[in-house]
Amino acid sequence: MTFIPIFVAIDIFIVLPVFISITSNFSESRKKAVIRESIITAVAVSLAFVALGEAIFTILKITADDFKIAGGAILLVLSIIELIGRGKEQRKPHEAVGVVPIGVPLIVGPAVLATLLVLIDHYGIIPTVVSLVLNLLIVWLALSEAEGITRLIGKNGIIAISKVMAVFLASIAVMMIRIGVENIVR
Numbered sequence: 001m002t003f004i005p006i007f008v009a010i011d012i013f014i015v016l017p018v019f020i021s022i023t024s025n026f027s028e029s030r031k032k033a034v035i036r037e038s039i040i041t042a043v044a045v046s047l048a049f050v051a052l053g054e055a056i057f058t059i060l061k062i063t064a065d066d067f068k069i070a071g072g073a074i075l076l077v078l079s080i081i082e083l084i085g086r087g088k089e090q091r092k093p094h095e096a097v098g099v100v101p102i103g104v105p106l107i108v109g110p111a112v113l114a115t116l117l118v119l120i121d122h123y124g125i126i127p128t129v130v131s132l133v134l135n136l137l138i139v140w141l142a143l144s145e146a147e148g149i150t151r152l153i154g155k156n157g158i159i160a161i162s163k164v165m166a167v168f169l170a171s172i173a174v175m176m177i178r179i180g181v182e183n184i185v186r
Contacts, residue, residue, distance in 0.1 A: 002119045002131035008169050009075070009111040010135055012142045013162040014082070017155065018106060020146050022097050035143045037098025042107040042136055046116060050129065053117045064121045065180040071114025072176030078111050079170035083163060107139055111169065118176055 019038075023031045057067065119128040142149060150158060 002123050002127045003134060005115050005119060005172050006112065006128075006131050006135045007138070008165055008172060009115040010107060010139060011082075011111075011162060011165045011169070012139055013158045013165060015102070015106045015139065016142060016146050016150060017158060019102060019143055020150060022102065032144075034098040034102065035140060037096070038102040038107055038143065039136055039140050041099045041103025042139070043133075045104050046108045046112060046132055047129070049113050050116055050120065050125065053120075063184075064117075065183040067114070068118050068121070068176045068180030068183075071110075071118055072173040072178075072180065074110050074114055075169055075173035075176065078109075079166045079173060082166035083170070107136070114176075115172070 019034075023034055026034065057063070116128060116132065119131070153161070
């Protein structure tokens with residue numbers, strides 16, 4: 001129950017082409033280092049958010065339902081942006097590309113963070129963190145084989161899959177908003 005929403009929120013089919021374009025001139029050892037930095041950053045940021053999220057809620061007097069509605073709204077906006085397309089921003093590689101932009105916000109961005117807190121509220125911390133780790137393992141494997149996957153599926157195939165994932169993300173967003181509103185109304 002927790003694996004699929006995280007998989008959809010990460011959307012490896014968006015991460016892959018960006019990773020390939022950013023690292024196209026990197027040596028094989030540098031690409032491996034970037035992958036390692038990306039995964040370590042994604043794990044650290046997501047686990048820190050999981051650990052501190054509840055404390056932040058308490059301090060700010062935010063309820064889980066407030067976060068579901070806000071998180072759902074953010075996911076909905078992100079999915080709509082992905083569906084209708086956006087301007088291709090120029091990404092210039094810099095020394096810490098594994099940390100920013102690949103680790104955060106591409107692998108672990110607002111969609112993943114919102115999804116994690118909502119899943120923890122619904123299913124508990126252990127299944128959510130296990131699903132996060134499994135998804136990050138998939139990301140690591142996909143980035144390690146990025147060029148082969150892109151050749152296999154094709155650039156247009158990756159774009160098509162990414163659009164379908166955006167529709168699923170929008171559906172998850174609407175569900176989060178609905179549950180939050182239903183809980184507040186009760």
